[in-house]
Amino acid sequence: MTALVTIYNINKVYSKGQVKTHALHNISLSINKGEFISISGPSGCGKSTLLSILGLLDTPTNGSYQLANIDTHQLKVDQRSQVRNKHIGYVFQSFNLIDSLTVFENVALPLEHRGMPHADIKAAVEKQLSAVNMDGRLAHKPSQLSGGQQQRVAIARALVGNPDLLLVDEPTGNLDSQNGDAVMQLLKTLNENGATVIMVTHDERYSQMARRQIRLFDGKILVEHKEAVA
Numbered sequence: 668m669t670a671l672v673t674i675y676n677i678n679k680v681y682s683k684g685q686v687k688t689h690a691l692h693n694i695s696l697s698i699n700k701g702e703f704i705s706i707s708g709p710s711g712c713g714k715s716t717l718l719s720i721l722g723l724l725d726t727p728t729n730g731s732y733q734l735a736n737i738d739t740h741q742l743k744v745d746q747r748s749q750v751r752n753k754h755i756g757y758v759f760q761s762f763n764l765i766d767s768l769t770v771f772e773n774v775a776l777p778l779e780h781r782g783m784p785h786a787d788i789k790a791a792v793e794k795q796l797s798a799v800n801m802d803g804r805l806a807h808k809p810s811q812l813s814g815g816q817q818q819r820v821a822i823a824r825a826l827v828g829n830p831d832l833l834l835v836d837e838p839t840g841n842l843d844s845q846n847g848d849a850v851m852q853l854l855k856t857l858n859e860n861g862a863t864v865i866m867v868t869h870d871e872r873y874s875q876m877a878r879r880q881i882r883l884f885d886g887k888i889l890v891e892h893k894e895a896v897a
């Protein structure tokens with residue numbers, strides 16, 4: 668099977684004046700389509716840095732990253748954003764929905780950036796909102812929804828363009844345990860239906876819901892646990 672993601676010997680060094688922080692040390696990973704991976708570890712161990720590199724929001728200092736057979740190192744700035752829009756969906760702890768837009772308009776945004784015809788956008792947005800059980804709230808504004816509902820809308824926005832990779836950063840961080848459990852259950856179901864999910868979480872209980880669990884420490888992979896496929 669061809670890997671969806673291959674990173675090899677990635678290092679990330681942040682430089683600020685004389686101060687250098689070596690945030691990631693020689694990280695190599697190969698991720699196949701359909702996997703559900705959690706990345707955990709103590710504060711400052713490099714989780715967000717790794718997710719930002721995987722999401723093409725940041726570049727490694729050295730090392731290689733191939734996504735869907737694309738050598739991301741070769742991409743120019745506008746090509747990077749095209750690859751991001753087509754291949755990657757993000758879910759953030761703070762939802763990052765646009766308050767002045769309705770639920771429908773928020774979820775439609777990635778498709779509008781692609782220049783998709785209006786009728787196709789409508790069909791795709793309605794289908795995706797229905798998949799996260801938010802089809803009754805199309806005209807609501809984010810501020811009129813609970814935190815759990817906002818996160819479900821954010822997940823619909825991340826998935827509406829059929830990305831190869833869903834990157835999820837602390838999806839339950841701003842939710843109470845009931846809404847957090849529901850969002851995790853939704854991610855699990857979406858993965859069972861084919862989505863490839865990489866999730867950063869502090870929560871041990873949630874990290875164990877992933878079939879492959881990666882624990883970072885001081886910018887290195889400390890342990891990796893992979894459930895045997897039945």
Ligand SMILES: Nc1ncnc2c1ncn2[C@@H]1O[C@H](COP(=O)(O)OP(=O)(O)OP(=O)(O)O)[C@@H](O)[C@H]1O
Pocket residue numbers: 681682683688689690708709710711712713714715716717
């Ligand atoms: N923009 C930056 N400039 C300089 N150093 C940075 C920057 N971003 C992160 N770092 C440093 O890189 C290291 C890894 O940070 P990162 O945010 O990836 O950790 P994390 O595991 O996501 O932490 P947390 O769980 O607290 O969010 C830390 O030492 C951090 O201080």
